[in-house]
Amino acid sequence: MKLLGSITSPFVRKVRVVLLEKHIDFELVTDCMTGNPPPIEQYNPLGKIPALVLDDGLCLFDSQVITEYLDGVSPVGHLLPDPTRERILVKRWEALADGILEAGVAIVLELRRPEQERSPAWVERQRGKMDRGLAQMSRELGQRAWCTSDAMNLSDIATGCMLFWLDFRFPDLDWRERHPNLGGLAKKLAQRKSFKETPPNP
Ligand SMILES: N[C@@H](CCC(=O)N[C@@H](CS)C(=O)NCC(=O)O)C(=O)O
Incomplete structure (x- = not known):
């Protein structure tokens, strides 16, 4: 199977980590987002990565569909x-x-717009989603070792990919100070081969 994606996308990373954890062979194709039209549109009309092309030609998207499929096939x-x-x-x-x-x-894209076209209210709205989401995760994780169970599962992988992407794109966000239990979870995930092999900035 072929995974269309990029090294920096956290959604693609989640799929790559799942593929590695489940020892499923795949080919990563990264040159699919540039051009007019970009090649990704032949596979996903929404033009988004990740997209997973199966050996029989069926193309799956989005990442939540792909992760569920991969868990089911092995x-x-x-x-x-x-x-x-x-x-x-x-x-x-x-x-x-x-x-x-x-x-x-959404914040990263907004901040790439010319300064006079940016909406601080829009950025604030998105920031609120991030802050409330992290706070809820931290509350629900509490003192447990893993997000939803006694062992690592997809909830932990998705959370790790999100937290490490925050480190990559929002290095000044103090999520570890605000939520030390999420920091503990991230530390454990960072030691796994699947995470070590998929950094966004190799
Ligand atoms: N809900 C989608 C989100 C995927 C997504 O937003 N991917 C970004 C890269 S991180 C993308 O392809 N953006 C290009 C675009 O929106 O045109 C998923 O989970 O697969």
Whole structure:
């Protein structure tokens, strides 16, 4: 299978970490976002990465669909529990991590606009989503070792990819000081081979 993506995208990183944790072979294709039209549009009409092209040609998007698919096709290192409530708790956490990322991406894009076209109110609104999202994660994690279970699963991977992307794009955000328990979780994830092999700034 081919993963269309980039090294810096946190959504792509989440998929790469899942592929590595589950020992699934894949080819990463990174030159798909430039050009007019960019090649990604042949695979995902929304023009977004990640997109996963299966061997039979079917193309999957977005990252939450891809991670669920990958967990289903290989029994190695199960990342989503079977019982509905436990599974939905993991997917809810993944949605929260991805939502914080989407707010962060919106800020990055807004700040790339010419200064006179930027909306401070829009940036503030997105910042509120990030702050509330992180606070809720920290509250729910409490003193537990992992986000939703006794062992690492997709909720932890999604959270790690989000936190490390904040380090990459918002180095001054003091999330570790505000939420030391999230810092502890990040420390454990950073030691895993799958995270070591997928830094956004190699
Ligand atoms: N909900 C999507 C978000 C993916 C996303 O926003 N990817 C960004 C890169 S980090 C992108 O491709 N942006 C290009 C665009 O929006 O045109 C997912 O989880 O896959």
